Amino acid sequence: MTAPADSFARDARVIGLVAAGHTMSHMFVFLLLPLSVRMHDELGFSYLEVGILAGAFSVGAAVCQTGIGFVVDRIGGRAPLILGVAVLSGAVMGFGLVSSFWAMLPLAVIGGIANSVFHPADYAILSASVAEHRMGRAFSIHAVAGNAGWILALLGPDLADIVGLKGVFLVAGGIGIAVSFALLLQSRHLESADGRARRREQGGSTSDGIALLLTVPVILLFLFQMFHSMSLGGIRTFGIPALHDLRGFEDTVIAKALIAYMVAASVGNLLGGWLVDRTGRPQLVFFGAIGTVFVAVNIIGAVPLPLYGVVPLMMVSGVAHGAIMPTRDLLVRRISPPGQMGKVFGFTSTGLSIGGFMAPVLFGWVMDAGDPSWVFFGSAAVMLLAVATFVETNRNVGRARATA
Numbered sequence: 001m002t003a004p005a006d007s008f009a010r011d012a013r014v015i016g017l018v019a020a021g022h023t024m025s026h027m028f029v030f031l032l033l034p035l036s037v038r039m040h041d042e043l044g045f046s047y048l049e050v051g052i053l054a055g056a057f058s059v060g061a062a063v064c065q066t067g068i069g070f071v072v073d074r075i076g077g078r079a080p081l082i083l084g085v086a087v088l089s090g091a092v093m094g095f096g097l098v099s100s101f102w103a104m105l106p107l108a109v110i111g112g113i114a115n116s117v118f119h120p121a122d123y124a125i126l127s128a129s130v131a132e133h134r135m136g137r138a139f140s141i142h143a144v145a146g147n148a149g150w151i152l153a154l155l156g157p158d159l160a161d162i163v164g165l166k167g168v169f170l171v172a173g174g175i176g177i178a179v180s181f182a183l184l185l186q187s188r189h190l191e192s193a194d195g196r197a198r199r200r201e202q203g204g205s206t207s208d209g210i211a212l213l214l215t216v217p218v219i220l221l222f223l224f225q226m227f228h229s230m231s232l233g234g235i236r237t238f239g240i241p242a243l244h245d246l247r248g249f250e251d252t253v254i255a256k257a258l259i260a261y262m263v264a265a266s267v268g269n270l271l272g273g274w275l276v277d278r279t280g281r282p283q284l285v286f287f288g289a290i291g292t293v294f295v296a297v298n299i300i301g302a303v304p305l306p307l308y309g310v311v312p313l314m315m316v317s318g319v320a321h322g323a324i325m326p327t328r329d330l331l332v333r334r335i336s337p338p339g340q341m342g343k344v345f346g347f348t349s350t351g352l353s354i355g356g357f358m359a360p361v362l363f364g365w366v367m368d369a370g371d372p373s374w375v376f377f378g379s380a381a382v383m384l385l386a387v388a389t390f391v392e393t394n395r396n397v398g399r400a401r402a403t404a
Contacts, residue, residue, distance in 0.1 A: 013189050014129045015138050018122050019145030021085050021183060024176045025118040026149025028092050028111060029057050031172055033237045033360065034156045034258075037244060037251045038165050047241060049101050051364025053108045054237060058356035060112020065353060069120040069346020070209060073339060076128070077121030078190040082183045084117035089176025096169035116353070120346035125190050127333075127341050135333075140273040143325045144266040150236065151262045154255045161252075209340065213347045217335050220393040225351030226358075227386035228328070232321060233359025234379030235261075235297065242363075242372035249307060257311045261318035268322020275323065282327040283394060289327075290387060292320035294380050301376025331393060 032039070036050040072080055091111035095104055122142060130138045152172075159168050183190075212218065240254045249257075272289065276282045296317040300310055336344040366374045 008134075010189065011130045011134050011138070013186070014125065015141050017183055017186055017190060018081070018125055019141055020179050021081050022118060022122055022142055022145045023149040023152070024085055024089065024179050025115055026146040027152045027172065028088050028149075028176065029054075029115060029356070030150050030153040030236065031092065031156055031168070032095075034154050034240055034251070034255050035160065035165060035168065036238070036241055038157065038160055040241075042165055043099055045101060046364075047238070047367040048361070048364040051237065051360035051362075053101070053104055054360040055357035056105055056108035057112035057115055058353040060109045060114075061116040062112075062350050062353035062357065064113050064116035065120065065350045066213070066343065066347045068116050069343035070206065072117075072120045072124045072342035072346070073209070076190075077117075077125040077342065078187055080117040081121040081125065081190070082180055082187060084114045084121070085176055085183060086180035087111075087114035089173045089180060091173075092169055092176065093173025094169075096166040096173070099166075112353075116346075119349035119352070120342040123329075123332075123345045124342040129190065137273070139329045140269050140326055143269040143322070143329070147262045147266045147269065147322070151259050154259045154262065157252045157255050209343045212337070212340060213343065217393055218344060218347065220389050221332060221335060221348045222351040224328075224386055224389035224393055225348050226355040227382050227389060228324070229352040229355025230359045230362075231293075231379045231382040231386055233356060234363050234375050234382070235317075237360040238363040238367050238372075238375050241367055242375040243310065245367070245372045246301075247304065247307075247310070253307065257307070257314055260311055261314040264315040264318030265322035268319035269325050270322075271319065272323030273326040276326055276330065282330060286324055286327045286390060287387075289320040289323040290383055293317050293324075294383050296320070297376050297380045297383075301373045301380075331390075 032050055032054045036045075036047060039045045039050050040047060068080060088111050091107045091114065094107040098104055098107070123139075126135070126138045126142065156168050156172075159171065163171060236258070239258060240251050243249050243254045243257075244251055268289070272285055275285045279285065296313045299305075300313050300317075303309075305313070332345055332348055333341065363375050363378065366372070366378065
């Protein structure tokens, strides 16, 4: 018996499929950084080189993401999502077959281009296929799935103890290929007939789409995404080697602390969505959360705490960081006219990609300069810029709808 188009079972299937792809995206993009100590020791890479490789994923995504958003609004997100998972998986498998920085760099760029599909495709599929009254939960689960990818990447040092450094890349890429085949087999569920009809009716012209992207709220949200990505990226990219150098913790131990951070962030994703729905005041949720992160990150960088002091602070920071994400996604949705979500998410997510490139390069340079505490102080400082752009985006949010 076929489930009706707006049934819970169908929505759960769509959310699960999209979430699986999002998990792969985050796992692959983050995979290099937990392995940075081993790449430094075994392959002779500098931390800056590891940062450049990680940043190259973001460069590839930044170049293509806005264009992919227009494509998704025109043809739907199903085909780009499946192809993106497959190509990204292949690029990561390639890391396991080479050993030099210059061989890995083009693979990272190719992987970044493939990774450009996820935000525009994911949100377009969810918006076109999931019932409106489940949309908030769909976005929260999507964010949690991304965190699951970070957590899987943090298991890289443990997996390297079993299969070796190169084996990690081969195993991870193989998992991604399997997920891409699963998405292909279930692809008919990734967009409903009603969703296709709405997309064709509401897509708008290319010139209208470009005009929308040049409105003040969309540009401000682009900047917010960039600064937020940089502030978050400091901890996620070089938190392991920074705490290794500052406190002498082993990389596998710090990876477990970051896993705790990401689990806490998943709790924060769900808690933030509930608070926003409950209070109707996303700005209050945002300011409370980002203020908590600011204080916790500065304490981690400034105070020589033992591991049992660092882990609770990281978990508090994780919950607060997670709570920010639903406020961000709902703000993008408020700005996006019907049928335009792919391009708005694609363009603003380019800010995420640019921040994702700048963070590992900047903080890799900080690590090589021998001042790892600035991984935490610098992350906190960039949060202040994110706050400023968030405030201005909210002030101007009504203009985008008036322009569209």
